[in-house]
Amino acid sequence: MVSICALLAGCGGGGGSGWNPLGWFGGGGQRGPQTLEPKGGYARTDQRLAVPQVLSARWEPTVEGRLLVVTAIAPTKGWWDVALVTETPQPEGRVRPDANGVLRLRLVGSPPLSDDRSARLPAQPGPDTITVAFPISAAALERIDSVAVSAGNNGIALKV
Structure with missing residues (x-):
């Protein structure tokens, strides 16, 4: 021993x-x-363009928090893969406001291909309105004071 x-x-x-x-x-x-964040931060790999004009935004209640519903319109028909993405790249499923408590989102999408017939047709305000939603959990909402959505030509802000 x-x-x-x-x-x-x-x-x-x-x-x-x-x-x-x-x-x-x-x-x-x-x-x-000490962190899982990659060296140099999270890279922005999204190649979608800013949707030109946001029309409105509203909150819808959900069981887990709220749903941010945004309507917009593009100059032509045929925009696809439209989504709200965080202004600063973040890990999938994470929502974090800036130092001022503002969650900054961008409204992005893919325009129709130039040889597509839709690219030559102007969008009509009624039938060609684009609607997208962004879920935010109750836990994330506790840290957020407001949400700012930016589009190509304008933006909109909502209090939480």
Whole structure:
């Protein structure tokens, strides 16, 4: 028993002893990253364009929080893949306001291809209105004072 204690006491020395189990798998040395955020921050990879004009925004209640519903219109028919995205790139499913408590969103979408017939037809305010929604949990709403939605030519803000 005494020999085991002596062996373990020798392992705990501050030197570079290979007998120390804390150093066997990189332990005790340099620590891993302190955050999961990639070096240089989250890159914006979304290539969609800003939808030119937001018309209105409103809140709809949900079981988990609220749904931000935004209506907009584009200059031509055929815009697709329209969505609200955070102004500053964030991990999927995370919603974080800026230092002033404002959640900043951009209204983006993909215009029709130039050879598509829709690209030459002007949008009509009634049938070609675009509606998108952005869910925000009750937990995230506690940190948000207001939401600002920016479009290509204008924007809109709502209090929470």
